[in-house]
Amino acid sequence: MRDRPGRPARSGSVTVSEDAWERAVGLISEADEVALACHISPDGDALGSMLAVGFVLRSMGKRVAASFGDRDFTVPRLLRFLPGQDMLVPPDRYPAEPDLMITFDSPSIARLGLLEGSVRRARTLIVVDHHPSNEGFGTVDLIDARAAATAMLAEQLIYRLGGSLDRDIATCLYAGLVTDTGSFRHSSTSPAAHQMAARLVATGLHTDEIARELWDRAPFGYLKVLAAALGRVTLDDGLVWTYVTRVDRAAYGLPYTELEGIIDVVRRTDEADVAAVLKEDDQGAWQVSTRSKGRIDVAHVCAALGGGGHHNAAGFTSYDSPEATMAKFRALLREA
Numbered sequence: 075m076r077d078r079p080g081r082p083a084r085s086g087s088v089t090v091s092e093d094a095w096e097r098a099v100g101l102i103s104e105a106d107e108v109a110l111a112c113h114i115s116p117d118g119d120a121l122g123s124m125l126a127v128g129f130v131l132r133s134m135g136k137r138v139a140a141s142f143g144d145r146d147f148t149v150p151r152l153l154r155f156l157p158g159q160d161m162l163v164p165p166d167r168y169p170a171e172p173d174l175m176i177t178f179d180s181p182s183i184a185r186l187g188l189l190e191g192s193v194r195r196a197r198t199l200i201v202v203d204h205h206p207s208n209e210g211f212g213t214v215d216l217i218d219a220r221a222a223a224t225a226m227l228a229e230q231l232i233y234r235l236g237g238s239l240d241r242d243i244a245t246c247l248y249a250g251l252v253t254d255t256g257s258f259r260h261s262s263t264s265p266a267a268h269q270m271a272a273r274l275v276a277t278g279l280h281t282d283e284i285a286r287e288l289w290d291r292a293p294f295g296y297l298k299v300l301a302a303a304l305g306r307v308t309l310d311d312g313l314v315w316t317y318v319t320r321v322d323r324a325a326y327g328l329p330y331t332e333l334e335g336i337i338d339v340v341r342r343t344d345e346a347d348v349a350a351v352l353k354e355d356d357q358g359a360w361q362v363s364t365r366s367k368g369r370i371d372v373a374h375v376c377a378a379l380g381g382g383g384h385h386n387a388a389g390f391t392s393y394d395s396p397e398a399t400m401a402k403f404r405a406l407l408r409e410a
């Protein structure tokens with residue numbers, strides 16, 4: 075495809091092969107309808123990347139259905155400011171056998187939850203992701219583990235489709251970029267990430283409002299639940315951890331999705347290399363978020379427990395008690 079005037083030069087940071095890009099663009103160009111999906115319990119990168127590409131596909135005249143496979147199909151409160159949510163359809167209204175499906179930020183088929191059947195039956199599948207654990211499960215894989223966010227790959231895809239940024243698209247991509255770089259604080263923050271931010275901010279998006287929506291607001295009950303979690307925090311041999319039960323949340327009507335920020339408080343602990351927060355979901359399973367300061371690869375440890383993620387930020391699911399779960403986790407940490 076030809077470059078348009080005013081389009082930024084392709085970033086050298088993203089190392090998907092030219093052949094893969096061309097095949098992806100060819101498949102998308104031919105399609106009338108595209109089914110988009112991102113991982114369950116979507117974060118800003120998953121949902122933002124998916125909606126940004128959805129805007130461009132719609133402007134190309136394609137029918138778009140976007141979804142994520144959670145049983146409780148609700149957009150996390152902190153992501154409700156994202157534009158384009160009219161593209162979202164619940165899993166039970168999602169195409170069962172899509173001609174063309176694109177997944178965003180999902181390292182595996184299992185992370186697509188209720189949409190797993192659609193992925194398996196999709197005639198063609200494009201996988202857009204940056205998780206190092208992603209071994210590629212698409213007809214075409216647009217995967218780059220060095221990208222700080224899937225949003226970086228989504229931006230490239232948009233340009234290659236002949237699209238350009240407007241404020242809505244930029245807002246979605248920016249949400250992905252700032253979520254996954256921790257507001258440009260994580261080690262994944264590259265020159266390319268800042269260069270992308272400059273392109274996004276130049277569309278006139280409101281970085282202050284986005285930051286407030288993502289990080290600087292919470293219902294009052296969050297403070298109470300945070301207090302309960304911090305009240306039972308444990309520090310032991312370089313590991314700091316705590317947990318939040320369903321009962322904690324029920325007292326304040328706080329949904330599971332509100333718990334995301336607790337790990338960011340716990341992981342500050344000077345005396346710890348690794349932090350973990352166990353969050354009991356509505357089904358009674360423990361979703362475990364872990365963070366490393368860099369010396370220990372928590373993705374490796376979480377993978378041994380059936381999860382995955384990145385070197386410094388990873389997770390897994392446990393059906394054991396918090397204490398039993400952390401005993402296993404600690405044993406693996408000692409080996410790591």
Ligand SMILES: [Mn+2]
Binds near residue numbers: 179204224
């Ligand atoms: Mn991501």
